Amino acid sequence: MPSSPSQGEDLRPHSRHVKTALRRANLSGSFVVGKYSFSPYMACRHGCVYCDGRAERYYVEGDFERDIVVRENLPDLLLREIPRLREKGFVSIGSGISDAYQPIEARKRIMERCAEILATQDHPVTIMTKSALALRDLDLWAQVNARSRFMFLVSLTHASDETRQVWEPGASGIDDRLEALRRFKDAGCVTGVLAMPLLPGITDTEENLKALYDRLAEVDVDFIMPNGLTLRPGRQKDHFMSHLARHRSDLVDLYDDLYREDRPSGAPRTSYAGELHPRLAAHNAEVRLPGLVPHRVYRNQLHLYDEVNVLLRHMLELYEARGIDTRPLKTACKRYMTWLETRKAQYNRHRSWRYEDLDAELAALCGVRPASGRGTLPLTSTPATGTLATLLGNEKLAAFVGDVVVKRKTLDYVTLELRPVG
Numbered sequence: 001m002p003s004s005p006s007q008g009e010d011l012r013p014h015s016r017h018v019k020t021a022l023r024r025a026n027l028s029g030s031f032v033v034g035k036y037s038f039s040p041y042m043a044c045r046h047g048c049v050y051c052d053g054r055a056e057r058y059y060v061e062g063d064f065e066r067d068i069v070v071r072e073n074l075p076d077l078l079l080r081e082i083p084r085l086r087e088k089g090f091v092s093i094g095s096g097i098s099d100a101y102q103p104i105e106a107r108k109r110i111m112e113r114c115a116e117i118l119a120t121q122d123h124p125v126t127i128m129t130k131s132a133l134a135l136r137d138l139d140l141w142a143q144v145n146a147r148s149r150f151m152f153l154v155s156l157t158h159a160s161d162e163t164r165q166v167w168e169p170g171a172s173g174i175d176d177r178l179e180a181l182r183r184f185k186d187a188g189c190v191t192g193v194l195a196m197p198l199l200p201g202i203t204d205t206e207e208n209l210k211a212l213y214d215r216l217a218e219v220d221v222d223f224i225m226p227n228g229l230t231l232r233p234g235r236q237k238d239h240f241m242s243h244l245a246r247h248r249s250d251l252v253d254l255y256d257d258l259y260r261e262d263r264p265s266g267a268p269r270t271s272y273a274g275e276l277h278p279r280l281a282a283h284n285a286e287v288r289l290p291g292l293v294p295h296r297v298y299r300n301q302l303h304l305y306d307e308v309n310v311l312l313r314h315m316l317e318l319y320e321a322r323g324i325d326t327r328p329l330k331t332a333c334k335r336y337m338t339w340l341e342t343r344k345a346q347y348n349r350h351r352s353w354r355y356e357d358l359d360a361e362l363a364a365l366c367g368v369r370p371a372s373g374r375g376t377l378p379l380t381s382t383p384a385t386g387t388l389a390t391l392l393g394n395e396k397l398a399a400f401v402g403d404v405v406v407k408r409k410t411l412d413y414v415t416l417e418l419r420p421v422g
């Protein structure tokens, strides 16, 4: 079993009993569409120099790399909470402020207990990690995948292990992370790479990107999501800049310039993003891999209304990146979101209403009649009336979404063509 370079002998674990395991995730605000999320630890021994978790807004106390909060009772709570969930959706594990498979997990085995629980449920799961320790639980995650879906995400931004040692000293080596991706893929899981944060002048170079994308294509990942670095003013930026001064003093002026605006979000100057994103899109196009989690991954794992929501948002991103006029699409998306938010608020208020019936409402708008014997639609609420074309105010888009909903076609994120296989 490959292990992290640091075994964490110098850790100071702090046991904490939490009141709930699952948080409701924001469907629209993250790279991966998770509906629920949890994290067994807080703070992280991987010690990535750029880690956003150091920022004041996350309230992580003590030494970020050694004072690790351990949520000991999380598996017990998970066992209770999972069967009560009303809406389908991915359980997303890990966060920007801790890695679920960091070295302390080798001793504490909280993730292993969570995986045992999730392997008996029907909820799809996704994990984001920089650790090959996840391979220890591969059999359990393969069981999750057999019941619903397991998506294994690795964060990786560089093709050289020397760079890894400087910027991610406690995380697994590159070969170990690639091997983990290969083995999860062989087990039938969806695999993807978060190629972020790319560091200006270090990992955003053409040389590194080419080598990285080539290696990722070799292990047959399903997608690569790249992005740049944010440096929030305060602890995160100070820590990063002092490390930069020690290891790459030649780049201090460049970073001072890119991050001089000290935006609360930590974003660099807009002109940098304008230069970086087309380069990243070109690398994705070259290896013919999408830069987003394709909506086919979410198929049958989210409710239909959320699957369409994801598809519409992705279409906006994909078309905008190609310079296509998205104004009509934006208007239609807004109309869809208004309908969806209104209906969901009603379903949320009525606990006896079943979200499957909201799916049936959407299907009915697309012209699908209820199966015989199921009575009228929806079963628990007052049905929506009209057609999807009226709802969206856009016939062409309604026909497109109808093909996805009714004929179960999928959008190819590289060619932007509808494919017949779902």
Ligand code: SF4
Pocket (backbone or CB within 6 Å): 043, 044, 045, 046, 047, 048, 050, 051, 052, 053, 095, 096, 097, 098, 099, 130, 171
């Ligand atoms: S692995 Fe993730 S959470 Fe841990 S230090 Fe690195 S960036 Fe932060």
